[in-house]
Amino acid sequence: MGDWSAQELEALPTRFRGNLINGIAGFKPALLVGTADAQGQTNLALFSSVFHIGASPPLLGLIVRPCPEGTERHTLDNILATGVFTLNHITEPMVPAAHQTSARYARSQSEFSATELTEEWIADFPAPAVQQSTVKLGLSLIEHQVLAVNQTHLLIAGVQWLRCPDSGIREDGSVNLVELNSQAVCGLDSYHGATEGRRFIYAKADRPPQAIR
Amino acid sequence: MGDWSAQELEALPTRFRGNLINGIAGFKPALLVGTADAQGQTNLALFSSVFHIGASPPLLGLIVRPCPEGTERHTLDNILATGVFTLNHITEPMVPAAHQTSARYARSQSEFSATELTEEWIADFPAPAVQQSTVKLGLSLIEHQVLAVNQTHLLIAGVQWLRCPDSGIREDGSVNLVELNSQAVCGLDSYHGATEGRRFIYAKADRPPQAIR
Numbered sequence: 081m082g083d084w085s086a087q088e089l090e091a092l093p094t095r096f097r098g099n100l101i102n103g104i105a106g107f108k109p110a111l112l113v114g115t116a117d118a119q120g121q122t123n124l125a126l127f128s129s130v131f132h133i134g135a136s137p138p139l140l141g142l143i144v145r146p147c148p149e150g151t152e153r154h155t156l157d158n159i160l161a162t163g164v165f166t167l168n169h170i171t172e173p174m175v176p177a178a179h180q181t182s183a184r185y186a187r188s189q190s191e192f193s194a195t196e197l198t199e200e201w202i203a204d205f206p207a208p209a210v211q212q213s214t215v216k217l218g219l220s221l222i223e224h225q226v227l228a229v230n231q232t233h234l235l236i237a238g239v240q241w242l243r244c245p246d247s248g249i250r251e252d253g254s255v256n257l258v259e260l261n262s263q264a265v266c267g268l269d270s271y272h273g274a275t276e277g278r279r280f281i282y283a284k285a286d287r288p289p290q291a292i293r
Numbered sequence: 294m295g296d297w298s299a300q301e302l303e304a305l306p307t308r309f310r311g312n313l314i315n316g317i318a319g320f321k322p323a324l325l326v327g328t329a330d331a332q333g334q335t336n337l338a339l340f341s342s343v344f345h346i347g348a349s350p351p352l353l354g355l356i357v358r359p360c361p362e363g364t365e366r367h368t369l370d371n372i373l374a375t376g377v378f379t380l381n382h383i384t385e386p387m388v389p390a391a392h393q394t395s396a397r398y399a400r401s402q403s404e405f406s407a408t409e410l411t412e413e414w415i416a417d418f419p420a421p422a423v424q425q426s427t428v429k430l431g432l433s434l435i436e437h438q439v440l441a442v443n444q445t446h447l448l449i450a451g452v453q454w455l456r457c458p459d460s461g462i463r464e465d466g467s468v469n470l471v472e473l474n475s476q477a478v479c480g481l482d483s484y485h486g487a488t489e490g491r492r493f494i495y496a497k498a499d500r501p502p503q504a505i506r
Contacts (some may be wrong), residue, residue, distance in 0.1 A: 100348075101347075101452070102348060108344070134445055135311045183497050223441070232346050234447075239302060243296050244295045254313070255479060269492050269493050269505070273487065277484055289392050
């Protein structure tokens with residue numbers, strides 16, 4: 081049994097601790113964040129730190145790592161400059177190209193052109209979506225915080241538009257991520273599909289859990 | 294193709310929009326949050342809004358929905374009162390009981406006693422873990438914010454201890470969530486295991502993506 085205290089975690093080799101802590105809180109969504117700078121130079125980056133904040137209005141959060149001196153954060157710079165970004169689901173065939181976007185490309189090189197992923201411009205929204213993705217969302221920045229605890233950036237954004245194939249949405253509005261072939265991430269480098277799964281009706285204290293058939 | 298603008302999303306029936314937005318950003322981790330109040334009354338609740346903030350020091354974030362007048366948030370109250378909580382992985386056999394913890398039990402009734410899940414007290418940490426879980430973490434609250442945008446609570450917490458079976462941790466520290474049988478959540482009610490998955494080496498701009506064999 082692996083058993084670590086806070087002190088023991090702090091004493092682990094950096095890489096080991098990074099792998100451990102990035103994976104230990106469970107599965108994460110695999111998403112591509114599409115942005116452009118004020119001149120229209122595009123950027124595409126893999127993120128697994130998107131989370132739900134609210135449904136009415138529809139709000140999502142995104143964590144962006146701090147920028148140690150000398151490093152560039154193209155995605156963050158672009159979002160702060162333009163106020164918008166897209167989120168795009170990664171399907172199983174897209175995984176190698178999606179992973180490749182995490183490489184450190186020069187600011188002048190778009191990850192779209194470096195991979196086989198294709199820009200898709202939706203209406204006049206000023207950030208590119210990914211043509212190959214099933215689900216695409218356009219978001220606008222509402223709040224930007226630098227968290228005091230470790231200088232990580234927290235972005236809160238509102239959904240401006242949302243596209244999803246009909247086959248991925250059930251009658252009750254719930255999303256069928258298995259049908260959409262959307263991937264989950266574990267840690268920094270492991271991509272997974274999901275098994276069929278089980279749904280349950282709304283839980284109430286006076287009745288046992290009941291699966292939806 | 295489902296295609297919604299912000300205005301069209303706002304006009305959707307509440308339940309449909311809730312299902313859609315809760316599922317549209319991809320897979321989420323399935324975790325049980327264990328807490329106790331100052332008198333030792335325990336509580337256990339399902340959360341899918343935990344996210345990675347940093348590895349050094351190890352920090353996780355948790356979103357807790359706002360408390361409309363007349364509703365109680367036992368988990369939030371307990372964390373704010375004691376400053377600690379546990380996170381516990383949900384494995385496939387635990388899913389029905391874990392889902393049942395989302396029912397609205399009275400403050401005086403512990404979800405542990407209402408389900409077949411068992412309290413486990415680790416050292417003198419003042420929040421209960423779940424005996425049946427494979428991975429267990431103890432966390433202490435570092436920061437509490439009420440987000441201005443929708444009165445949702447953001448909790449930032451540090452990992453105080455971490456337990457994980459050896460079989461779930463590779464030599465490089467990465468976590469094997471498939472081996473651990475950890476579940477992912479889609480939306481509000483759908484629980485999934487993961488397929489074997491593919492790992493890739495660290496991406497660099499001057500070489501193509503390369504799977505780890």
